[in-house]
Amino acid sequence: MITDAQGQALSGATREAAHHFDQAVTAFNLYRGDPIAALDTALALAPRFAMAALLKAHLMAVATEPAATQAARGLLATVACWPLNDRERSHLAAATRILDGEWSSAAVLLDRHHVEYPFDIVALQVGHLVDFFRANARSLRDRIARTLPQWSADTPGHGVLLGMLAFGLEECGQYAQAEDTGHAALQAEPRDCWAHHAVAHVMEMQARHEDGIDWARVREPHWSGADNFFQVHNWWHRALCHLEIGEADEALSLYDGPIRASRSAVAVDMVDASALLWRLHLGGYAPGERWNELATAWDAHADGGSYAFNDWHAAMAWLGAGREAEVRALEARLRHAGERGEATRWAAETGADLVAGFAAFWQGDFERAIECLWRARPIVNRFGGSHAQRDVIDWTLSEAALRGGQRGWAEALAHERMAQRPDSGMNRVFLRRALALAPVGQTEQPARQAA
Template identity: 75%
Template structure:
């Protein structure tokens, strides 16, 4: 019987094909190398190797890109007619749910999958990403926590479970445990950039921005290679630290250098670029014509029904590039998405309000922006991203309140932020802006936090 590195049987595999498959899984775990190339090599050797094809489907499905999703559907239809064992059939069902926009159904299928096959590292990683894309913080942690005890210390890939659990703990506010596990994962595998990223999130949430820059720089050789799929997101985390520290030249150097110099057309990379330019613009910095290149890059991705989180970030770039007509069309598509799937509900219930709110802000209609963003902010964690990524919603809402002169709203929002991150320089600066009108008029200001 041919098995993978964790000892699970592989239908249709040869020993040579299984070696290519393990290479692909390792590349997927590390977000490094070419997993698709390794899977194609496996399928060239064993043309009906089920898990090789199913992993390829998963990779294309979680890319959240329209063309990749269509290719995944075509391959999945082919695989459905192949001989599959029970575990592989479970993968097929989960992939179908993802491609149908039924993210929670996929997550539930994988929850049950792990109880039967706890050593299935592909299912664990796909499940972790599904939990991320639907912003289910509890399951980001608990999916791994309930499975990790089944992994012995010498099971290949165990470091990656520690890194995934670290990220889940961070998203649940368990920062000390998250940092300890992230560092432990890196001790086992220095190239584990998901674990590096989990620690970076901890430092962001705790407003330890000097530590964040130092962490990124000290680990840079391990995550910044050209073959690292996650490098741009880790550069983004470093850029956020520089932005909080007021080191704006460093932020622009990172944007024009490793974040955007390659003109990546990968949706995840463009999300980071949009969010960083928007934050710079919010802070009053001139980003020049950078929006135009990025807006053009979004053209092939923002379709109003694949993944609303991406569409919202596309709208930021189109607003910056003065493409209001495209933003209005996108909002209309999002509102018309209906109730056909979970992804459609995300589009209509959250994505449309975010696009509308950001467009209103850009046009100086700050009251409308407050109304839309206040409605969306409480449910935005339904449709994806991390706390750090979704923070741009509250930053924009805060800025709309300040610019509209709604001081009481602005003060309530900044007090909320300071309760979570009292040592954030950005939050303290926002409080000073809120209180400045009171000082100017000689009114008595509340005690600053």
Template identity: 60%
Template sequence: MNCDLQGHPLSGASLAAVEDYEAAVRAFNIYRGDPVALIDSAIEQAPEFSMALLLKAWLYAVATEPEANVAAQGFVDRLDGLSLNEREASLAGALRPLLAGNWTESAQRLDLHSARYPLDIVALQCGHLLDFYRASARDLRDRIHRALPKWSASVPGYSIVLGMRAFGLEECGDYGRAEAVGREAVALEPLDCWAHHAVAHVMEMQGRAEDGIGWMTTREPCWSGDDNFFRVHNWWHSALYHLDLGRVDEAVALYDGPVREDRSKVALDMVDGSALLWRLSMLGVEVGNRWQELADTWDLHADGRLYPFNDWHAVMAYLGAGRDRDVDRILSALRTANGNQPDVTRWARETGLPLVEGFVAFWRGDYALSAELLHNARYIANSFGGSHAQRDIIDWTLTEAALRGGLRDLAEAMSNERLALKPHSRINIGFSARVKQMTAA
């Protein structure tokens, strides 16, 4: 029986197919290369290779894109009639709830799966991504901690597990350990984009913009290649560092360059584009027709049903492009969300809707309403979608709404909060100065 590098039997696999499969797993681990092409090659050589089909299905399922979700279901359907061992059947069973929009059930099934198969690196990484998309900081950290004692430097993939641990520690605010573990991971595997990204998050959250730019610059050859899935997101992090240093022109140049020059249609890249343009707009930058290009691309993914975090970022682009009809389309979908998708329905109504309504109110100049909605939403927003760094756009917009709306007490309170967390940020220093002007007036 052919096995993977961690010793798990692989049903229906040939020796040659396993080589392509392991290359695909590595590409997935470091977010570099084309894992799908490698999986396809493995399936072509061994059509009944169950784990290859499962990996392909999981890759599509975690893309948070409607067409990819449909494709993932098709790959799962192909498993019917194939021989699956207990581990493979368990991994397939954890995937089915996700495809139905039940993210928490899927993640919990993976919790139990990894308790039994702690060396299943595909399951650990897919679970880690589900925790990220659900904003489950605790499971981002502890999913890895539960399995870590079974790992060692002698087990292939150990550095990848350390990289995931680093990000979980960072999202739980354990910045010192997160940076140390992240640096250990990239020392073992310099191409580990997730570990690099974890350290970048530490520096963002601690307000260490100069350190962040140095970290990104010295390691740029490891994360900026055309075949790197996270290159746009890392350039986005670089832009945030520049904004904290008051270098707005550099951030604009990064948007026009590596963030959007390729007109990426990947949802993650488009989220970064929307979030950066929104920040630039709040700073008074005239972004011109950049909104139109991004809004047109969002039409591929924004349906108001699959993943509200993406829909919220699509609405930013629709507002900037003046496409009110599409704003209303997303609002309507979020308001009427129902069906047998507990997580997606809850996210849409309880989190996505107030966020979208708050951002719509801000863009249309109703700053008092925007502040009210976003002040309430800033706490529930931790129930879905992305990282603390990504969700900071809520507090930034709330602070700006309070300032523009003349809500002095709230503006001062938010400014104090932000300045305490990142005292050297030019953005936060600017907020404080504007509050003082309100008080003097």
């Protein structure tokens, strides 16, 4: 019987094809190299190699890009006609649910899958990404925590699971444990950029921005290579640290360099680019022509039907580029996405308000921005990345309150941010600005001093 590196049976494989499959899995685990190329080689050697085709479909499904989604659907239709074992049929069912936009249903299928196949590292990582895209912090942690004790330290991929657990712990606010677990993962596999990024998240959430910059610099050779799929996101984390300590020029330099110099058309890279330009805009910096290039790059992805988190980031770029009519059309598509599945409900219930709120902010309609963004805040339990990524919602909401002269809202939101990150210089600035606003119905009142 031909198996993968963790001992799982591989239907339709040859030994040579299985070797290329293991290379693809390692590339996927570390987000470096080209797993699709390795899988194509495996399929050329063994044309009905089920897990090679299923992993390829998973990779396209979690890309959250319309063209990749269509290609994955075609591939799964072919694989469904092949002889599959029970584990592979479970993969087929989960991938199908993802492509149907039923992310939470896919997550539940994978929960059950891990009980039966605890050493299936592909399923564990796909499940972890599904939890990330649906913003389920508990599952990010517990999916791995339930399974990891069955793995010995010498099982191939054990360190990769530690990196995933570190991120889940961070998203659940268990920062000390997350940082320790991330370091353990990197001791096992220094190239694990997901583990590196988990520690970067801890530093962001604890407002340890100088530490975050040092962490990125010291470990840069391990995560910044051109073959690293996740390097743009880790550069983005460093840029956020620079923004927080008032080094906007450095953040802009990183945008023009490793974040956007390659003009990547990959959705996750463009999300980071949009989010950074928007934050710079909020800070009073004019991104200028950078908006136009990025807005054009989004045209192939923002369809109002695939993944609303991406559509919302496309709207940021379109607003910056002056394409407000397209933003209005996108909002309408999102708001009328219907009830075809979980992803369309995300679009209608949250995505539309995010787009509308950011558009209102851009146009100076701060009262409407507050109304829309306040409704959209439950995104934390619906869809869309990490706490750090979603913070741009609350930042924009706070700026809307400040610029709109809404003293009550501005002060309340500043206190909320201070409770979460009391050591953040930016949060202290929010509070000082809020307290400097004239209270409603009064022209002047001595401002209390912010901490």
